[in-house]
Amino acid sequence: MIAACWHSSGANDRLSPAVITIREVAQRAKVSVGTVSNVLAGSESVRPELRRRVEQAMRELDYQPNEIARSLKTRQTKTLGAVVSDLTNPFYPMLLRGAEDAALARGYLLFILNTDDRAELEQRALSLLRARKVDGILLVTTPGSDVESTLGPGFVPPVVFVDRTPSSPTADYIVTDNRRGARMCTNHLVSRGHRRIGFVSGSTELSTGRERLDGYLEVLRQAGIEPNPVFTRHGEFRLEPAYRITKELLLESSPPTAIFAANSLTGLGALKAIHELGLRCPQDISLAVFDDVPFADVIQPRLTSIAQPAYEMGRLGAEVLIARIEEKERSAPKRIELAPELNVRESTGPAPR
Amino acid sequence: MIAACWHSSGANDRLSPAVITIREVAQRAKVSVGTVSNVLAGSESVRPELRRRVEQAMRELDYQPNEIARSLKTRQTKTLGAVVSDLTNPFYPMLLRGAEDAALARGYLLFILNTDDRAELEQRALSLLRARKVDGILLVTTPGSDVESTLGPGFVPPVVFVDRTPSSPTADYIVTDNRRGARMCTNHLVSRGHRRIGFVSGSTELSTGRERLDGYLEVLRQAGIEPNPVFTRHGEFRLEPAYRITKELLLESSPPTAIFAANSLTGLGALKAIHELGLRCPQDISLAVFDDVPFADVIQPRLTSIAQPAYEMGRLGAEVLIARIEEKERSAPKRIELAPELNVRESTGPAPR
DNA sequence: CTGTTAGCGCGTTCAC
């Protein structure tokens, strides 16, 4: 009787030794499947006696509810998708830890996918997630992507943008106040007497890239410094390009006395260039970076940086997304800007005179 | 007619605007659902004329097969679980990129979960994944975990261990040859004349921790150096503890002239301690670390390190796992050890005399 | 309060 659930229909029967269904439980507890389902749902309206019998049967059979079958019926899978640009960019793991914690707390699991900032990969990721019927998507969007075209104008499933703002104005998003962060950082440099400040940028096709650049330019103008176009270089948010262009920048006839790198990767690239040219930091050149990575506080010189609340961003993102999923009627889009923080360390000093 | 698929049964009906089923397609193409299913499966035995009509109907309706329903029938979800210790340890993102690439290439999606090396969280992760009916699990296992007790003696679903070897001898695993890597690294130090070599270890409850320690001790003995127990300190594979114990270590009356850190995080901790004590590296003290992280090559001094093929490990892990899932009859467990690589850079120099 | 039953969307027989 107990072994009655063993099938022998061949190759794809991998799961069968453990395939105890609600029906077997019902049979063993001598109740109906409906009652078992009620017990599962924690319904109050089950006589304690029966509840006890059902629970015992479950234990004896090592019953495990099948979430897939449940999903088919309830039309929700209790899964989310998280689409990021690149997991090896140290910013995203922290964000994802936050998202995971919030998701698990609400009973959701997370599919994670990378896009390498390629629109076609974002497209693929979104449609894979939709086919898997995830209940919602956390998205670090990519330039040139068209989310609406693959998810439809209604955004099905719902999407919350994190880290970068969407092209669509009607969606939720959680981002850092990048302009403010860039202003804080540039201000710090200006206040130390720097007037020739280079900017190793990310892509201006990204909201983060644009806003950080804007903040930088804004402060320069306020300080009466005419922005020198030569000082703004395109670092693609990646280490290698940043390394190359910083080297070029520092080899100019009248090089900057300080460099502001648009994220941790470009900061590392800039640092490599500085070292390689035998420059001392901060005596010869100051360096400040957007993103506070674990090693910012460890490497020599310790890096002045703008810290983003990455964990918080992920946590909030997942929470907003789940609220959106579970809401009864559509509420107004949430637009959240998180406050960045300036950590002044040894990589920035007074401008050499 | 087209709008016939719109439901209006209330709150959980979020998906309904897009819920085109195989039935609607059949109706529109004026064929039976069986035929549509055959077209979907790419069966040859469908008249071209009908196939054309079906495909057109699919396009017109923007039909999207429901993977959930398919899973329920085929008893496979085309999803994998990846359970790692901590995403913010820079080793794992690379591993996961490899796993993702291999998985996507075979049509699988990846759930990712962290355990923070806590057995109860591993347990939870495994049972969540099993309830979601993932087809297989990639596992960076944790000390004190009991995989068999939550997945059963048969390992359902199948598990491939990565990075760390399992307690169970009958499972597949893909790891680095840690002992060899540690030997290479220690050998390098010994060959530069160091005889007092400190080891900032990870947990010896982990295979990686044990094996790296073993390799280190082995080389010392071969070189006729009596291992000094004081020189082996427990760094927990984390930055903070490593920082503290390295400081202690360097404050000994007769401190080591070289330090071997068991992974990148302990390496960073050790470096912080070295800087803080005002020691010069490598003149006063040499530092070598296990794990080659992006910044190993950037920070000053550039770090001598042991590189592990993390991407490859993830890729292979997913491939072995999928092979295991799809195999007709159980084959022998695969045990793969990947070769580490020594990168000699500036953080290691000759022993001071 | 409990049992029965009709689907959820798809794949898979079999008759035709």
Place this chain on the structure above:
DNA sequence: GTGAACGCGCTAACAG
């Protein structure tokens, strides 16, 4: 070659 009918495991509606 095609299509009707059944079942995967579960939930929910309804009858008792």
